[in-house]
Amino acid sequence: MLKKKVSIQVISSGILQDDVIMLGEKLIKQWKIPAGFPLQLAFGSFIQTVTVTSVPKYDGIRMSHVLARNMGIVSNSVLRLVYKPSEKTIYLGPLISVLISRDYPDMPEKPFGSITMFCKELVIACQKQGAYVYFFTPEHVETTTNRVNGWIYNGSNGSWQQLTMPIANVVNNRLTSRKLENKPSVQDFLREVKLSHGTYIFNEKFLDKNEVFDALKQDPAVRRYLPESYLLRNFNVLKLMCEKYPVVFLKPVTGSLGKGIIRISRQIDSGYETLSTTINGTRRQQYLNLPKLFAGMKGKMKTTRYQIQQGLNLIDIGSRPVDFRALVQKNKFGKWQVTSIVARIANSNHFVSNLARGGSLSPVKDAVAKSNLYQPFKANAGSQLRKAALDIAKKIDETINSHFGELGIDLAMDTTGRIWLLEVNSKPSKNDNTALNEQKIRPSVKQMIEYSSYLSGF
Structure with missing residues (x-):
């Protein structure tokens, strides 16, 4: 099986027939592609019989405007081309789709809200790596599973536009709402495209x-x-x-961003104190005893399932708790690797470190150096965190029946250097928090494309 990156040139249908594609003469000879005979052209779920003609001193692929439109491809796109002689098929791809929660068609500059910059970065990275990406929402999912209405970025005019697209080789499920993910239409669509088109879907579901x-x-x-x-x-x-423990935490089983966490601490004199995360900061309440505290919780427990967790004596910087977010992704060989780890330092008004609660980011080395971690454990803290993140990702992959391609793993460390798992997020945040630099694509974005290429055979 031979592979090559090629540039797509779209030309007028009046000049080129809609069932003809033009390839460079050198490529045709090298790969022994039979010119002048019917072949299959495939792009995601799109398949059409075409005839190949040879072009001297040319290194790309030319196709008619109608054929390109049917495939959802814009001119000057760069794609990987794979020819399989046994199947008499030319494959273009990989075609990647990203399932997002919502779009804003009335906001052409920011059609995906807070993740628009991430989407643009992904488009740029795909162009550089020879892949093609589009974005769609649950509202775009219809009864048919042969095509889907999706958003592409047209670099020639610098605008987002909606096209009817083939089903992709790979779907990255970036839905941020369990309610949306569990819609029957969404679940039916994901199930059907796997069965009908062999589509790979990763980060298939939320974890609790x-x-x-x-x-x-x-x-x-x-x-x-x-x-x-x-x-x-x-x-x-x-x-x-x-x-058993002087401090415990109650965490919503399906919560995220630090929402709804309750810290319960046993008081020296008597009774218990709770601290709860709120929009305005931390709410403090006192209870004479545990029965009264539990009675106060009953209303919340009717609508929210809680996990009760041992309180930990975590490292801090000036009484501000520190924890760590590891992004672990599958690479171009389908293996887990740690893409990044950052330290998160809690805001002085909160007992959780999430950025949504006013926390701040810091390099691991700097945070560890400033923390109250015992000195002998500081040198190896980074490597120990990486090992823990990889161990956890691999075990989740083995034991939970779902397909994951990336995981956000929240870790903590106590003052003796012991590492603890706080939670695992199967939908790590992609909200805009850095300026887009077209010259430097983030490793996490490159990794997502490389894993998608691995899955789809490109």
């Missing part, structure tokens, strides 16, 4: 905290990273944990 901890508890190699935790089913579970 209890599911992750239950899966990881089975293996002693990763169990050591887990704080003691249970699903908060009744008062007895609360009593057991609060008697």
Whole structure:
């Protein structure tokens, strides 16, 4: 199987027939592509019989405007070309699609809201690596699973536009709402494109905290990273944990961005204090005893399932807790690797470190150096965090029946250097927080394209 990156030139249908494509003479001879005979041209789910004609001293591919429109390709796109003689088929790709929560057609400069810059960066990276990407939402999913209405970026006029696109080789599920992801139309679409077109879908679903901890508890190699935790089913579970630990945390099983976390601490004199995350900061409440605290929780427990977790004596910088976000992705060989790890330092008004709660980012080395971690453990902190993130990602892949291509793994470290898992996020945030630099694409974006290429055989 031979591969090559080629530039696509779209020309007038009056000059070139819609079932003819033109390839460079050198490429035709090198790959022994039969010119003048019917072949199949494939791009995602798109397949059409075409005839190849030879062009001397040319290194790309030319096709008619009508053929390009049917394929959803704009002129000057760069794609990988694969020829399989046994199938008499020329494949162009990889065609990647990203399923996002919503679009804003009335905002042409920012049609995807806060993730528009990420989408643009992905387009630029695809052009450089020889791939093609489009974006679609649950609203674009219709009864047919042969085509989908999607957004592409047309570099020739610098604008986003909507086209009817073939089903992609790979779907990256970037939905940020469980409600949207669980819509019957979305689930039916994802199931059907896998069956009908062999489409690969990664980050197929959200993870909940209890599911992750239950899966990881089975293996002693990763169990050591887990704080003691249970699903908060009744008062007895609360009593057991609060008697065992001076501080425990209640975390919504399906929560994110630090929303709804409650810190319960046993007071020296008597009673218990709770700290809750709110939009305006931290809410503090006092309870005389655990039964009264549990009674105060009953209303919340009717609508929210909580995981109760052992409180940890984490490292801090000036009394501001520090934890770490590792982005772990599958690479061009289909293997997990750590793309990045950053330290997150909590805002002075919050006890959680999420950026949505006013936390700040720092390089791991700098944060560790400034922290109260015992000195002997500082030198190896970064490598230990990387090992923990990889161990956890691999075990989730083995034990949870779903396809993941990237995971955001939140880790913490106590003052003795022991590493703890806080949570795992299967939809790491892509919100805009840095200026787009077209000369320097982030490693995380490159990795996503390389894994998609690996999956689709390009």
